Amino acid sequence: MNWDDARIFLALCREQTLRGAARTLGVDQATVGRRLASLERALGATLFLRTSSGYSLTAAGEVAMAAALNMEDSAAELQRQILGMDGRMSGVVRVTTTDSFATDFVIPAIARLRQAQPGIEVQLQASTQLLNLSKREADIAVRTLKPENPELIVRRVARWSSAIFASADYVRAHGVPEPGTAFAGHDLVLYQPYLDSGKEVTLACEPITHGRIAMTCTSGLLVRRAVANGLGVGEIPLPLGEADGLLRLWPARACPPYDIWLVTHKDVRHTARVRVVIDAIAEAFAAVSSSTS
Amino acid sequence: MNWDDARIFLALCREQTLRGAARTLGVDQATVGRRLASLERALGATLFLRTSSGYSLTAAGEVAMAAALNMEDSAAELQRQILGMDGRMSGVVRVTTTDSFATDFVIPAIARLRQAQPGIEVQLQASTQLLNLSKREADIAVRTLKPENPELIVRRVARWSSAIFASADYVRAHGVPEPGTAFAGHDLVLYQPYLDSGKEVTLACEPITHGRIAMTCTSGLLVRRAVANGLGVGEIPLPLGEADGLLRLWPARACPPYDIWLVTHKDVRHTARVRVVIDAIAEAFAAVSSSTS
DNA sequence: GAAAATCGCTGCATTATTTCATCGATCGGT
DNA sequence: ACCGATCGATGAAATAATGCAGCGATTTTC
Numbered sequence: 001m002n003w004d005d006a007r008i009f010l011a012l013c014r015e016q017t018l019r020g021a022a023r024t025l026g027v028d029q030a031t032v033g034r035r036l037a038s039l040e041r042a043l044g045a046t047l048f049l050r051t052s053s054g055y056s057l058t059a060a061g062e063v064a065m066a067a068a069l070n071m072e073d074s075a076a077e078l079q080r081q082i083l084g085m086d087g088r089m090s091g092v093v094r095v096t097t098t099d100s101f102a103t104d105f106v107i108p109a110i111a112r113l114r115q116a117q118p119g120i121e122v123q124l125q126a127s128t129q130l131l132n133l134s135k136r137e138a139d140i141a142v143r144t145l146k147p148e149n150p151e152l153i154v155r156r157v158a159r160w161s162s163a164i165f166a167s168a169d170y171v172r173a174h175g176v177p178e179p180g181t182a183f184a185g186h187d188l189v190l191y192q193p194y195l196d197s198g199k200e201v202t203l204a205c206e207p208i209t210h211g212r213i214a215m216t217c218t219s220g221l222l223v224r225r226a227v228a229n230g231l232g233v234g235e236i237p238l239p240l241g242e243a244d245g246l247l248r249l250w251p252a253r254a255c256p257p258y259d260i261w262l263v264t265h266k267d268v269r270h271t272a273r274v275r276v277v278i279d280a281i282a283e284a285f286a287a288v289s290s291s292t293s
Numbered sequence: 294m295n296w297d298d299a300r301i302f303l304a305l306c307r308e309q310t311l312r313g314a315a316r317t318l319g320v321d322q323a324t325v326g327r328r329l330a331s332l333e334r335a336l337g338a339t340l341f342l343r344t345s346s347g348y349s350l351t352a353a354g355e356v357a358m359a360a361a362l363n364m365e366d367s368a369a370e371l372q373r374q375i376l377g378m379d380g381r382m383s384g385v386v387r388v389t390t391t392d393s394f395a396t397d398f399v400i401p402a403i404a405r406l407r408q409a410q411p412g413i414e415v416q417l418q419a420s421t422q423l424l425n426l427s428k429r430e431a432d433i434a435v436r437t438l439k440p441e442n443p444e445l446i447v448r449r450v451a452r453w454s455s456a457i458f459a460s461a462d463y464v465r466a467h468g469v470p471e472p473g474t475a476f477a478g479h480d481l482v483l484y485q486p487y488l489d490s491g492k493e494v495t496l497a498c499e500p501i502t503h504g505r506i507a508m509t510c511t512s513g514l515l516v517r518r519a520v521a522n523g524l525g526v527g528e529i530p531l532p533l534g535e536a537d538g539l540l541r542l543w544p545a546r547a548c549p550p551y552d553i554w555l556v557t558h559k560d561v562r563h564t565a566r567v568r569v570v571i572d573a574i575a576e577a578f579a580a581v582s583s584s585t586s
Numbered sequence: 587g588a589a590a591a592t593c594g595c596t597g598c599a600t601t602a603t604t605t606c607a608t609c610g611a612t613c614g615g616t
Numbered sequence: 617a618c619c620g621a622t623c624g625a626t627g628a629a630a631t632a633a634t635g636c637a638g639c640g641a642t643t644t645t646c
Contacts, residue, residue, distance in 0.1 A: 019592075043375045052641090070370070075360070077360045078361060086337055345623090346612095346623095
């Protein structure tokens with residue numbers, strides 16, 4: 001049995017189609033099919049049912065998947081631990097975060113860092129979905145959610161309040177919304193995942209029931225750009241809204257603050273090149289946080 | 294990272310030389326070297342020190358080996374469990390035992406079984422060392438030591454006493470040794486692992502201090518052949534000595550009996566073809582044990 | 587309901603990998 | 617001290633794996 005076949009088998013378990021698995025693996029779809037065939041031949045068992053809606057696991061396949069997942073854990077552990085022993089200041093570091101944090105903090109931080117450490121190559125993945133650090137899909141994550149996994153090391157890099165902002169143009173045309181009116185007569189820019197969360201949606205703790213939803217965005221950066229272009233009123237982290245030169249509405253009203261976490265796996269934490277990237281990003285946040293308190 | 298590289302890495306850990314690993318893997322030595330190089334490149338770490346006395350693990354290599362061993366466990370588990378779901382009466386079954394048990398019990402049992410089940414191919418490995426059933430180095434083992442691993446299923450197929458035997462020719466030339474004289478004036482055939490065990494060596498509970506060691510053998514079958522050829526007195530399981538037509542000396546003296554275990558892994562136990570091989574071997578032992586009690 | 591997209595399969599050309607053969611070095615035994 | 621055996625490295629040939637493109641079938645979309 002070729003152990004590597006278990007890797008493509010797992011990808012196929014997750015993607016359910018040869019093409020999907022081939023895409024994530026970066027190989028051709030024909031290769032996935034042939035490797036699966038060779039695995040089934042080696043094991044003497046049929047792992048998948050070829051249905052019209054893709055590949056679905058047989059009973060034997062489910063058993064195999066459980067064991068293959070264990071193999072994956074061990075393989076990821078191997079890579080993480082070996083990476084953690086690497087003291088060289090060169091190589092790839094993968095960072096995942098939101099596009100908003102990426103543009104304002106991570107990218108400037110890396111730009112500065114590379115002056116001192118040109119050997120470090122950062123692969124920046126701006127993604128709404130949380131990549132799995134345990135599986136070594138990334139080395140560093142900047143998140144607003146604190147993960148619970150004890151294998152992951154978290155470090156708070158900022159605690160920010162949000163506030164509602166609008167552009168100067170918007171205020172000139174529409175005025176400032178009246179507190180307590182639930183944004184009657186105003187255009188709103190909302191963060192899509194917040195709408196989808198099922199919780200009651202508010203801006204600066206004010207319900208939005210009488211406002212018009214002008215736009216919903218799937219990322220914080222897009223909200224900022226929309227507000228800056230005068231599409232409406234939006235909630236933006238205080239330091240970012242101010243940095244964008246937007247007008248802060250209702251300066252007296254405080255929103256509950258939220259935290260920004262920098263997350264790494266304990267195995268890669270002491271890798272030299274990961275370490276410096278972490279420090280560079282944390283420093284970028286510290287510079288903004290201290291200036292706006 | 295190619296998971297299969299971890300497999301050849303592990304073989305190299307065990308064998309310490311490229312050639313040795315290549316032998317156990319059934320590939321060329323150059324392949325092992327190149328696969329290791331590709332693994333080290335993928336991990337960005339040096340796993341082995343190239344010393345004059347072969348390959349030895351670096352610190353990073355030891356860490357990698359621990360994780361690779363976990364991968365191996367999972368891979369073996371996968372194979373065992375999939376095999377366990379195979380209901381077909383054809384395919385390979387691997388049996389490991391001593392050469393003595395193999396010639397007198399396993400081979401006749403398989404010969405009989407294949408009349409009914411010609412699709413079953415048995416790979417018989419006569420070996421002094423215990424193969425690891427958990428790693429799926431074999432499917433069935435016939436042993437005199439009862440393993441403690443709870444994953445392994447043991448079944449006692451015989452309880453035999455030993456006795457000392459000699460050939461008719463030997464007795465004609467040398468007579469029968471006198472009990473209580475520690476085999477003074479007699480030639481002895483001994484089982485080498487017993488000598489190496491460090492315990493006081495006896496034949497039929499009689500010390501051997503005054504006997505001459507004519508030959509030591511690394512397997513029970515060789516002891517039987519040596520005794521049958523008149524080389525000396527040797528201790529042989531009662532049913533086997535009688536089956537060989539040897540003369541049993543001191544029939545009144547009883548040696549403590551020992552057990553013969555048939556061992557399988559719980560995952561493969563219910564595989565149809567493994568099941569029938571187990572039954573066939575057990576039956577072969579039962580036939581002899583019942584006839585000699 | 588038609589058209590476009592996606593799917594898996596297969597034959598063929600290309601690329602990657604493995605083996606084979608050979609070399610120099612080292613080690614152990616006489 | 618020499619000879620034989622074994623080791624790892626390397627270049628060339630053989631082999632195996634992969635990518636590519638076209639095919640029919642099925643599903644999704646407009």
